[in-house]
Amino acid sequence: MIPTIAIGPASLPTYSLLVLLGYFAGLWFASKLAARRGLDPDHFYNMGFYAVLAALLGGRIGHVISYFSAYISDPLSVLSPNFSAVQPVAAGLAALAVLFWYQRHYRMPLPEMLDALAGGALVMLAALALADGLNGRHFGEPSMAPWAIFQWNVARHPVQFYELFGILALLSTLWALLRRLQPGFAALCALAGYAGVRLLVDAFRAEVVTIGPGLRLSQLVAWIVLLLALLTLYQLAFGDNRPGH
Amino acid sequence: MPAKKRFESLILLVLALGMGWMMLSRVPETEVVRPASIPLSGHPAPDITVTTLDGAPLALTDLRGKAVVLNFWATWCPPCQAEMPELQAAHQAYAPGGLVVLAVNQGEDAATVSAFLQERGLDFPVALDTQSEASMSYLVNSLPTTFFIDRNGVIRESIVGQMNAATLKQRLRSIYP
Numbered sequence: 083m084i085p086t087i088a089i090g091p092a093s094l095p096t097y098s099l100l101v102l103l104g105y106f107a108g109l110w111f112a113s114k115l116a117a118r119r120g121l122d123p124d125h126f127y128n129m130g131f132y133a134v135l136a137a138l139l140g141g142r143i144g145h146v147i148s149y150f151s152a153y154i155s156d157p158l159s160v161l162s163p164n165f166s167a168v169q170p171v172a173a174g175l176a177a178l179a180v181l182f183w184y185q186r187h188y189r190m191p192l193p194e195m196l197d198a199l200a201g202g203a204l205v206m207l208a209a210l211a212l213a214d215g216l217n218g219r220h221f222g223e224p225s226m227a228p229w230a231i232f233q234w235n236v237a238r239h240p241v242q243f244y245e246l247f248g249i250l251a252l253l254s255t256l257w258a259l260l261r262r263l264q265p266g267f268a269a270l271c272a273l274a275g276y277a278g279v280r281l282l283v284d285a286f287r288a289e290v291v292t293i294g295p296g297l298r299l300s301q302l303v304a305w306i307v308l309l310l311a312l313l314t315l316y317q318l319a320f321g322d323n324r325p326g327h
Numbered sequence: 328m329p330a331k332k333r334f335e336s337l338i339l340l341v342l343a344l345g346m347g348w349m350m351l352s353r354v355p356e357t358e359v360v361r362p363a364s365i366p367l368s369g370h371p372a373p374d375i376t377v378t379t380l381d382g383a384p385l386a387l388t389d390l391r392g393k394a395v396v397l398n399f400w401a402t403w404c405p406p407c408q409a410e411m412p413e414l415q416a417a418h419q420a421y422a423p424g425g426l427v428v429l430a431v432n433q434g435e436d437a438a439t440v441s442a443f444l445q446e447r448g449l450d451f452p453v454a455l456d457t458q459s460e461a462s463m464s465y466l467v468n469s470l471p472t473t474f475f476i477d478r479n480g481v482i483r484e485s486i487v488g489q490m491n492a493a494t495l496k497q498r499l500r501s502i503y504p
Contacts, residue, residue, distance in 0.1 A: 093468060095468065095487070145493060146493075149492075149493040149496050149497060151496075152491075152492035152495075155492060156491065156492055159491045159492065159493060162491055164489065164490075164491060166488065166494050167491065167497075218365070218367070219367060234365045278341075281348065282348070284352075285348065285351070285352030286352075289369065290354055292353070292354050296353035296355055297349055297350075297353050301349050302349065305346070305349060308341060309338070309342060309345070312337065312338050312341060313338065316334050319330075319334065320330075320331045320334065
């Protein structure tokens with residue numbers, strides 16, 4: 083595991099570093115996909131900036147509302163540059179609201195925009211899988227396989243890297259097929275593909291929440307999402323209400 | 328075969344293979360899953376033994392049955408100093424209900440730590456980790472780092488960096504509802 087890397091005298095946490103890098107790499111990839119879809123790539127950098135700003139602001143307002151009594155005793159802490167003082171649901175809703183506003187304001191075609199954003203999201207998920215691998219989070223089951231890696235003193239399936247390679251394969255497929263897919267189909271393919279990756283690799287994860295006869299909950303959710311994405315693709319491609327029908 | 332038929336076959340294939348794969352990789356009911364003791368949320372807290380300021384050994388397992396705020400700190404660390412009043416307030420408010428704030432000092436001697444506590448009027452339990460064994464067990468890379476451990480000895484939250492009253496209250500909810 084590599085939880086930190088030394089750059090000069092500074093010791094930087096790899097998890098936070100990769101989250102940051104993944105975010106910018108995701109924006110970059112979304113802008114490239116957007117250009118291929120005939121959209122202005124700059125819109126995606128702007129959206130990324132506004133979404134982060136909205137998430138920080140909305141998340142902090144949510145935190146102040148949730149823990150009002152703590153803020154009353156120290157009102158200046160409302161302005162504290164502490165990124166952990168953020169309410170995650172409020173942050174997510176604020177970011178989504180800003181993306182919705184941006185799409186309406188600039189009259190961006192939703193299917194093309196979703197295609198680009200889905201590619202960016204996959205890059206971010208790849209960065210998170212790598213960060214998990216380097217920090218031993220969401221680790222695999224014990225394994226005797228020759229490619230097993232030592233995490234928490236046990237040779238284990240490198241499940242975080244299975245996920246990383248799965249997402250990278252998905253990204254390269256998406257990039258290659260983008261021009262042949264109708265607008266909106268790339269986003270659904272990305273969703274189906276990621277669900278497929280999780281359905282496969284979560285069989286090797288050690289941290290398990292089970293349901294019913296020992297089924298892994300994350301696999302069950304991935305399977306349902308995969309089927310729903312495929313059914314939506316089918317409906318759009320062959321249904322009576324498909325575009326232009 | 329027309330594209331529509333091929334797609335229908337694909338959906339059926341995913342339906343069947345997905346179900347088969349899930350059944351194949353399910354966790355048998357007879358298998359006892361014992362989560363490893365590692366410093367991650369949802370896992371049993373690694374056991375450590377630290378030394379109190381009186382020189383007595385204190386094992387984390389001795390605190391089982393109580394909610395524990397395990398804070399790694401040092402006197403020379405400004406963010407650690409800044410969050411001490413919040414830890415003191417939590418200790419005063421919740422200790423009668425079974426919350427233990429245990430501040431584990433990294434690498435300093437008892438005289439330095441005692442002087443610091445006296446100067447700031449802090450009276451929650453403080454222990455020494457002179458050889459940094461406890462902080463190594465918890466993979467502490469920067470100070471302050473705080474773990475929130477429930478009454479069953481399971482880590483529920485952790486935070487790296489300074490807490491304020493609100494962020495401390497937020498994390499306390501996970502172990503001291």
